[in-house]
Structures are given as C-alpha cells and as structure tokens.
Amino acid sequence: MTITRLAIIGLGLLGGSIGLAVREHAGAIATAGYDRDPRVREKARERGLVGTVCDNPADAVRDADLVVLCVPVGAMEEAAREIAGALSPHAIVSDVGSSKQSVAEALERALPGVCIIPAHPVAGTEQSGPEAGFASLFTNRWCILTPPDDAEEEAVAALSGFWTSLGARVEIMEAAHHDLVLAVTSHIPHLIAFTIVGTASDLEDVTRSEVIKYSAGGFRDFTRIAASDPVMWRDVFLSNRPAVLEMLGRFTEDLTALQRAIRSGDGEALHDLFSRTRAIRRAVIEEGQDDERPDFGREDHG
Amino acid sequence: MTITRLAIIGLGLLGGSIGLAVREHAGAIATAGYDRDPRVREKARERGLVGTVCDNPADAVRDADLVVLCVPVGAMEEAAREIAGALSPHAIVSDVGSSKQSVAEALERALPGVCIIPAHPVAGTEQSGPEAGFASLFTNRWCILTPPDDAEEEAVAALSGFWTSLGARVEIMEAAHHDLVLAVTSHIPHLIAFTIVGTASDLEDVTRSEVIKYSAGGFRDFTRIAASDPVMWRDVFLSNRPAVLEMLGRFTEDLTALQRAIRSGDGEALHDLFSRTRAIRRAVIEEGQDDERPDFGREDHG
Structure with missing residues (x-):
C-alpha cells in the first residue's frame, strides 16, 4: 500500500x-x-x-x-x-x-x-x-x-x-523498550534541565540577574531544553512514569556517588568519569547526531 | 598604568x-x-x-x-x-x-x-x-x-x-560570592552533565549504541558539556568544594520534589515549573548570552 x-x-x-x-x-x-x-x-x-x-x-x-x-x-x-x-x-x-x-x-x-x-x-x-x-x-x-x-x-x-x-x-x-531508552536519552535530560533552571531561579543568595549574566559557563545550555513546551513535557512525565522514575533513581545514585567523591577529595574517581564521558560525545558526532563544531556552532560571539 | x-x-x-x-x-x-x-x-x-x-x-x-x-x-x-x-x-x-x-x-x-x-x-x-x-x-x-x-x-x-x-x-x-554564583551557573551544570552521560553509558538494559542513536531527544546537549577537559573540571570540583556541595544539595532537593510530583501524578506542579523556566531562557537571550536561533543554530539537519 x-x-x-x-x-x-x-x-x-x-x-x-x-x-x-x-x-x-x-x-x-x-x-x-x-x-x-x-x-x-x-x-x-x-x-x-x-x-x-x-x-x-x-x-x-x-x-x-x-x-x-x-x-x-x-x-x-x-x-x-x-x-x-x-x-x-x-x-x-x-x-x-x-x-x-x-x-x-x-x-x-x-x-x-x-x-x-x-x-x-x-x-x-x-x-x-x-x-x-x-x-x-x-x-x-x-x-x-x-x-x-x-x-x-x-x-x-x-x-x-x-x-x-x-x-x-x-x-x-517494542513500546516498553522505547519508553526505557527515551527515558534516558530525552526525558531525564529534560527533567534535570527543568530542575536546575528552577533551582537557579529560586536562590536567595545569588540573584536571578547574576544567573543570567554568567550563564555562558554552562547553565545556558540547560535553559534551551528548559524552554520546551510545558504541556507536552508535563504529559511525557506523567505518561512514562515507571521508566522515568527508574532512570531517575539510577541518575541520583550516580550523582550521590560523585557527591561523595567531591566531599572526600577523590580526584581520581572524578577524572575517570570525566574521561569516559568525552568518548560518548565523539560517538554522538560520528553517528551524525550532533554538530561537530565547538559550542554547537553558536554564533553569539560577536 | x-x-x-x-x-x-x-x-x-x-x-x-x-x-x-x-x-x-x-x-x-x-x-x-x-x-x-x-x-x-x-x-x-x-x-x-x-x-x-x-x-x-x-x-x-x-x-x-x-x-x-x-x-x-x-x-x-x-x-x-x-x-x-x-x-x-x-x-x-x-x-x-x-x-x-x-x-x-x-x-x-x-x-x-x-x-x-x-x-x-x-x-x-x-x-x-x-x-x-x-x-x-x-x-x-x-x-x-x-x-x-x-x-x-x-x-x-x-x-x-x-x-x-x-x-x-x-x-x-568578592571571591566567595563568585564561587557561589559559578557553582550554580557552571559547576553544577557540568557535574550533572558528566553524571547523566555516565549513567547512560553504564546501563545494562539500554545499549550504548541506542543512547547515541536517539541522543537528539535532549541527551546530546549534555554530551557537549561532558566532553570538557577532565583535568580542568576535576580541579574545579575539588577547589570549589563547599559551594558545589551546597548548590548540589539544593538541586537534589528540588529534583526530589519533582520526582514526588511525577510519582503522585501532580501535573500542575510540573506545568508550573516548566512554565517558569521558559522565562529564564528568554532572559538569557535578551542579555546577549546565547544564540536565539532554535537548537543553538545547529546545522546538522542536512
């Protein structure tokens, strides 16, 4: 047909x-x-x-x-x-x-x-x-x-x-496998972007204008995702609840381990992780899933 | 002089x-x-x-x-x-x-x-x-x-x-205030990007190649930051430890609240946050701190 x-x-x-x-x-x-x-x-x-x-x-x-x-x-x-x-x-x-x-x-x-x-x-x-x-x-x-x-x-x-x-x-x-994969590659990234942008805008000892002025240190990347459609994303989290909660649990476990490494001054654990994650970026670019130019090819420098 | x-x-x-x-x-x-x-x-x-x-x-x-x-x-x-x-x-x-x-x-x-x-x-x-x-x-x-x-x-x-x-x-x-502001606008964003990219690459029920193939759902944004220099970032976390741990505590509190909202099906709480974060993106662009084109002006679509 x-x-x-x-x-x-x-x-x-x-x-x-x-x-x-x-x-x-x-x-x-x-x-x-x-x-x-x-x-x-x-x-x-x-x-x-x-x-x-x-x-x-x-x-x-x-x-x-x-x-x-x-x-x-x-x-x-x-x-x-x-x-x-x-x-x-x-x-x-x-x-x-x-x-x-x-x-x-x-x-x-x-x-x-x-x-x-x-x-x-x-x-x-x-x-x-x-x-x-x-x-x-x-x-x-x-x-x-x-x-x-x-x-x-x-x-x-x-x-x-x-x-x-x-x-x-x-x-x-399978639909169930899709929901698990997308929880990792899309839903959790959106959830943590929405969260950190919210956290930053609620601080009492750092002003909102400071957060915005110095956002080029990394934060601005998260504001893009956190500008996504609110209704669409509310529905995604409610409709893919079990997979999102499962993957969120894994993320917070890993974050807690990293927090412990920072608190105890374990530089080797930090360096090991940070070196591994670099390879993933290369693979994403090789698979044609992102722009290889630095900074996504942003043109806001002049 | x-x-x-x-x-x-x-x-x-x-x-x-x-x-x-x-x-x-x-x-x-x-x-x-x-x-x-x-x-x-x-x-x-x-x-x-x-x-x-x-x-x-x-x-x-x-x-x-x-x-x-x-x-x-x-x-x-x-x-x-x-x-x-x-x-x-x-x-x-x-x-x-x-x-x-x-x-x-x-x-x-x-x-x-x-x-x-x-x-x-x-x-x-x-x-x-x-x-x-x-x-x-x-x-x-x-x-x-x-x-x-x-x-x-x-x-x-x-x-x-x-x-x-x-x-x-x-x-x-003041140096102390700088360290607090940058913990929010740079150090925590990097920490959570390193973490989620690590989490995704360690899953046993989702393959690494799936994570890479479907990274355009949001994950790929995080891989950029997680490709940053490992030695530089190890040193940043170790040298700004108190401010990083303080801001990380606030972030995880907020993430836990959002997790509870998802678990209990509180769509209103999700929608409220997601609507607020959109405004921050607009402010970042108005302040000249990011490219206003959709998707950072990426040119990987063709």
Missing part, C-alpha cells in the same frame, strides 16, 4: 514540520490538517503547513490513508475519539508522542479495530507552535515505530516508507 | 584565545607565552598564539606588566612558584580559573608581596588545547575580577581595561 492522502491532527512544531517536509520531499502526497486552536489554523494557512486546513477534525481525516496525531500525549485519546467516526476503513493511525506504551493503550481504547502503529520521530527544538516547524527537522534523525504484535506488515512498511521519504531513518522496537 | 607586555602561562583554549584576542584587538601589547608541554609550545608557534613562545616560564614573564596564568586551578600554585623569581617588581599576576577563593590563596602562598588580582572570564567551549582557541571567545562575555581588599585601584583598573579591550564586559565581586 502507498500513502497518497495524509491527515495531520495538531499543527505545532511536529505537525507543521511533517506538513512542510511532505511538501518538500514527498510532494505527491495530498495533505490536510486540523488544530483545535483557531489561531493555529490561521497561521497554518498563512504558512501553508498543509494543503488544506480544515475547521474540524473529521473533515481532515476523511479519505486519508495515514492520520498522524501530533498533539501532547495526554491529549491523544480525545483527539482519537474526535476522528473515530470519520476514518476510512483502510486508514493507518499513527502519532509522534514521546512515550509509546501509554499512547498505544489510549489509541486502542479510542479506536477499536483500527490499524494503529505508534511512532516517535526523535527530533525537535525548544520552540513550539505553528511558526516553529521546518521541512528539514527529520533529516538524518531516527523515527522509532512501535507496532503492536498483530500489526499488518504492509501497514508497517508503508509508515516506515513514509518516514524514510521525509529524510528520517527508521527503527522498530 | 598601561599594559604593554603580557605573559601567558598555559597555551590551551583560554591562554591561546587571550593571545589571539590581543593580536586582533590590542595589537600594541607585546605577548610572550609558555606551556610546560613541548608539543603545545610547538603548536603555539605554528598558530602564532603569542608573539614569542618561550621554553621556560621565567623567560616568558621577565619584563611583563601582566602575567595571566591559564592552567587548571590545581596547577596554579606550582605555575606561580615557577615564575616567582623572574617577575618584574611592578607586575600584576592574574589567572582565568573557574574557582577564585582557592586560587587566591594558592597565589598568595606562592607569590608573597606580589600584586595578585584573580579573574575569571566566563567563556569557553568543550574543546581544549592549543588548537581550540579563537580571538572572539571573550566578545560580549563577562569577565569577573575578584581583587583582594587591599588591591591597588590602579592595578584593578588596568586589568579591567585589558579585558574590556578584548571585547569582554567586566564585573568585580
């Missing part, structure tokens, strides 16, 4: 970027979209994020072979219920949520009998909304599909081909 | 950048430099990091009005002892270390009677060594001076003027 008509529900950073990427890389696919916020629909029309911006979700999904839900994971079930009656019988329903077990359950509850293949493109920026999307967001990024055991092979292949056509690389894994 | 002859001890990222910045922005100042590693001296000659690369520290500092020690904070005392006998009687000795109380004590022990004005330019990248420096590293960055109470005003003004001429903005504060 081939995707010829795509519906995108939710026209923020992810939904908008999918629409723009289809226009650029897969122009044969007709796109329709919907967002529950009328201002977002207006902006989506202005930017041409999809071919047709509809004023209700049913119109957007009618006749679509692929529907991609691009809403916060806590809003997936409601968004799915709104399209349930209008779906074509052969439609594949997918999503872009950052946690996969809870989304799979929500979609199965809302859409019994429908071909559901949850997915997660591991890509984004700290910005959100209909102005934030861009066509190359998925280029060279991984998109993880977590099809249920009884998923039709043809449908999985069609969704995989769709993401490949947008420039992404596709991997298939 | 005016700085006409500058000596730089240690020709890595910071020392090399000072040399290059002087050449570009303050060409009237004659520069000499020394590094204890002969390969670094060789590379420094190739790149022209300073006007004269000397083969011993005494030759580099002779006749200098300003000597800047650019070595890891744990190596400051030894570096200072090596130049003690060769300093001109009117020389100012300064440094670029990330912790200031311990450096001030080390320099006072090694150089009794010398005019010592510790300093810390809050700037850098994850790279190190004589190839890493560049002339614009200090442009629009803050340089914090922590002169002792009895410092001569003229000498403080001269050092301040020197940093201003390299494009930096200068602030003067």
Whole structure:
C-alpha cells in the first residue's frame, strides 16, 4: 500500500514540520490538517503547513490513508475519539508522542479495530507552535515505530516508507523498550534541565540577574531544553512514569556517588568519569547526531 | 598604568584565545607565552598564539606588566612558584580559573608581596588545547575580577581595561560570592552533565549504541558539556568544594520534589515549573548570552 492522502491532527512544531517536509520531499502526497486552536489554523494557512486546513477534525481525516496525531500525549485519546467516526476503513493511525506504551493503550481504547502503529520521530527544538516547524527537522534523525504484535506488515512498511521519504531513518522496537531508552536519552535530560533552571531561579543568595549574566559557563545550555513546551513535557512525565522514575533513581545514585567523591577529595574517581564521558560525545558526532563544531556552532560571539 | 607586555602561562583554549584576542584587538601589547608541554609550545608557534613562545616560564614573564596564568586551578600554585623569581617588581599576576577563593590563596602562598588580582572570564567551549582557541571567545562575555581588599585601584583598573579591550564586559565581586554564583551557573551544570552521560553509558538494559542513536531527544546537549577537559573540571570540583556541595544539595532537593510530583501524578506542579523556566531562557537571550536561533543554530539537519 502507498500513502497518497495524509491527515495531520495538531499543527505545532511536529505537525507543521511533517506538513512542510511532505511538501518538500514527498510532494505527491495530498495533505490536510486540523488544530483545535483557531489561531493555529490561521497561521497554518498563512504558512501553508498543509494543503488544506480544515475547521474540524473529521473533515481532515476523511479519505486519508495515514492520520498522524501530533498533539501532547495526554491529549491523544480525545483527539482519537474526535476522528473515530470519520476514518476510512483502510486508514493507518499513527502519532509522534514521546512515550509509546501509554499512547498505544489510549489509541486502542479510542479506536477499536483500527490499524494503529505508534511512532516517535526523535527530533525537535525548544520552540513550539505553528511558526516553529521546518521541512528539514527529520533529516538524518531516527523515527522509532512501535507496532503492536498483530500489526499488518504492509501497514508497517508503508509508515516506515513514509518516514524514510521525509529524510528520517527508521527503527522498530517494542513500546516498553522505547519508553526505557527515551527515558534516558530525552526525558531525564529534560527533567534535570527543568530542575536546575528552577533551582537557579529560586536562590536567595545569588540573584536571578547574576544567573543570567554568567550563564555562558554552562547553565545556558540547560535553559534551551528548559524552554520546551510545558504541556507536552508535563504529559511525557506523567505518561512514562515507571521508566522515568527508574532512570531517575539510577541518575541520583550516580550523582550521590560523585557527591561523595567531591566531599572526600577523590580526584581520581572524578577524572575517570570525566574521561569516559568525552568518548560518548565523539560517538554522538560520528553517528551524525550532533554538530561537530565547538559550542554547537553558536554564533553569539560577536 | 598601561599594559604593554603580557605573559601567558598555559597555551590551551583560554591562554591561546587571550593571545589571539590581543593580536586582533590590542595589537600594541607585546605577548610572550609558555606551556610546560613541548608539543603545545610547538603548536603555539605554528598558530602564532603569542608573539614569542618561550621554553621556560621565567623567560616568558621577565619584563611583563601582566602575567595571566591559564592552567587548571590545581596547577596554579606550582605555575606561580615557577615564575616567582623572574617577575618584574611592578607586575600584576592574574589567572582565568573557574574557582577564585582557592586560587587566591594558592597565589598568595606562592607569590608573597606580589600584586595578585584573580579573574575569571566566563567563556569557553568543550574543546581544549592549543588548537581550540579563537580571538572572539571573550566578545560580549563577562569577565569577573575578584581583587583582594587591599588591591591597588590602579592595578584593578588596568586589568579591567585589558579585558574590556578584548571585547569582554567586566564585573568585580568578592571571591566567595563568585564561587557561589559559578557553582550554580557552571559547576553544577557540568557535574550533572558528566553524571547523566555516565549513567547512560553504564546501563545494562539500554545499549550504548541506542543512547547515541536517539541522543537528539535532549541527551546530546549534555554530551557537549561532558566532553570538557577532565583535568580542568576535576580541579574545579575539588577547589570549589563547599559551594558545589551546597548548590548540589539544593538541586537534589528540588529534583526530589519533582520526582514526588511525577510519582503522585501532580501535573500542575510540573506545568508550573516548566512554565517558569521558559522565562529564564528568554532572559538569557535578551542579555546577549546565547544564540536565539532554535537548537543553538545547529546545522546538522542536512
């Protein structure tokens, strides 16, 4: 089967970027979209994020072979219920949520009998909304599909081909494993960034303006992640609770060990860890997952 | 007094950048430099990091009005002892270390009677060594001076003027306050980045290659900081121990509160924090301390 008509529900950073990427890389696919916020629909029309911006979700999904839900994971079930009656019988329903077990359950509850293949493109920026999307967001990024055991092979292949056509690389894994991997590579990094930025802004003996002025010492990196969409991230932590708590436990164990090394003056333990972590950076760059220029290639020096 | 002859001890990222910045922005100042590693001296000659690369520290500092020690904070005392006998009687000795109380004590022990004005330019990248420096590293960055109470005003003004001429903005504060502020804006961010990168590489149920492949979900940001120089950072944590432990305590308190919010499903607490932290990012950008483009302006999408 081939995707010829795509519906995108939710026209923020992810939904908008999918629409723009289809226009650029897969122009044969007709796109329709919907967002529950009328201002977002207006902006989506202005930017041409999809071919047709509809004023209700049913119109957007009618006749679509692929529907991609691009809403916060806590809003997936409601968004799915709104399209349930209008779906074509052969439609594949997918999503872009950052946690996969809870989304799979929500979609199965809302859409019994429908071909559901949850997915997660591991890509984004700290910005959100209909102005934030861009066509190359998925280029060279991984998109993880977590099809249920009884998923039709043809449908999985069609969704995989769709993401490949947008420039992404596709991997298939169990939803539970996805949730554990992403807890480490995405959810815990966000959680500790939100925390340290919050800690810094609550200090009484260091002013907020000092924190901002001297942020180039490292703190500013964390402020980028901590500027991410609050609703999206609230939902991620609540929906991937067991994996997040498990990985957070490991992180705090390791942090406590490092704290003890500092308190006891164990320079060798510190040096050993700091030398190991350097190698990970090199591997990330070699795998094409980050900019190799110093400081991410920032251009704020002059 | 005016700085006409500058000596730089240690020709890595910071020392090399000072040399290059002087050449570009303050060409009237004659520069000499020394590094204890002969390969670094060789590379420094190739790149022209300073006007004269000397083969011993005494030759580099002779006749200098300003000597800047650019070595890891744990190596400051030894570096200072090596130049003690060769300093001109009117020389100012300064440094670029990330912790200031311990450096001030080390320099006072090694150089009794010398005019010592510790300093810390809050700037850098994850790279190190004589190839890493560049002339614009200090442009629009803050340089914090922590002169002792009895410092001569003229000498403080001269050092301040020197940093201003390299494009930096200068602030003067107590060494103890500096150490607290930088614990928050630099040392703790580095500590938690080193920790999470270590945690991720030690997991048994998530492979190292998965961590790297899906690092664009947030983790890759932390790998940059965790690629910083191991010796430099070991020394920072050991030399600023009380402030680091104090701020680490606050961070872990806040993280524990967030962990409890996740466990109990308190979405409102999460949303409140995540909304507050967004404002800090805006302030950092408005203050000119980060690149406003999404994702730091990374160009790894194509």
